[in-house]
Amino acid sequence: MRLVGAGARPDTELTVSDQFWTLPNLITVLRFLGIPLFVFYISGDRYGSAFLTLVVVGCTDWIDGYLARRLNQVSTTGQWLDPVADRLALIIVAATFVVDGMAPVWLILSIAVPDAILIINSLLLFRGNPDLPVSYIGKVRTALLLLGAPLLLLGRVDGYDYQWLASAGSVVLALGCIGHVVAAAGYLRAARRKYRSQHGHVPAGTGTGHAP
Secondary structure, three states: OOOOOOOOOOOHHHHOOOOOOOHHHHHHHHHHHHHHHHHHHHHHHOHHHEEEHHHHHHHHHHHHHHHHOOOOOOOOHHHHHHHHHHHHHHHHHHEEEEEEOOOOOOOHHHHHHHHHHHHHHHOOOHOOOOOOOHHHHHHHHHHHHHHHHHHHHHHOOOOOOOHHHHHHHHHHHHHHHHHHHHHHHHHHHHHHHHHHHHOOOOOOOOOOOOOO
16 A cells, blocks of 8 residues: 555646645644644643544544545645644654653754754745655654654553553654654755755756755
C-alpha cells in the first residue's frame, strides 16, 4: 500500500484551488482543535484519553492529504495550513512530554531550534514563505514523530506500562528528531539555492528549489 502520496489518481491531473471550506482543510482544523484537548488530558493524568487523542491527531495528518488528492481538493490554504498544523502539534506535544517528565529536553530543542532557524532564514531571504515542496525526508520525519509520540505515551497508560514500549517510543522519536534536523538542513540549502537563482547569483535553471 502506498503511504506517501496516497490517494493520487494516475488518470486525474491535480489542480490547486483557492477554496478554504474543503473536506481536507476541515480535517486539518480538527487537528488544531485536538492539541489543546491532548494537553488538557495530560494535565489531568488521563493518559488513556490523551493517547487516543494523539492517535486521532496523527491519523488526520495522513487522511487530509489522502482526501485532498483523492477528491482533487488540493488548495492553496491546505498547502500552508497542513504543515503549520504539523509543526504546532509536534512542538506542543514535545513540550508537554518534557514538562510532564516523559521525555528529555533535547526532544523539544531538536524540533523547535531547526524550525526557528528556518523561519528566520525565510523571513530574511523571502520576507515570508519560500514556497518549497515537502521533501521525502520531511514526510518520513513527520511519520516517525507522529508514531513515536503515541508509543511513548502508551507506556503511561494503565495495563500498557511496559518498559519496552517506552524504549521503542524513545527510539522512534530519536530517529524522527534526527530526520527533522536533516530535513531542516535540506530545506535551508534549498531556500538558499532558490534565493540565489531568483537574484541571478547562479545561472537560470540550476537552482531547483527542492530539498533533497
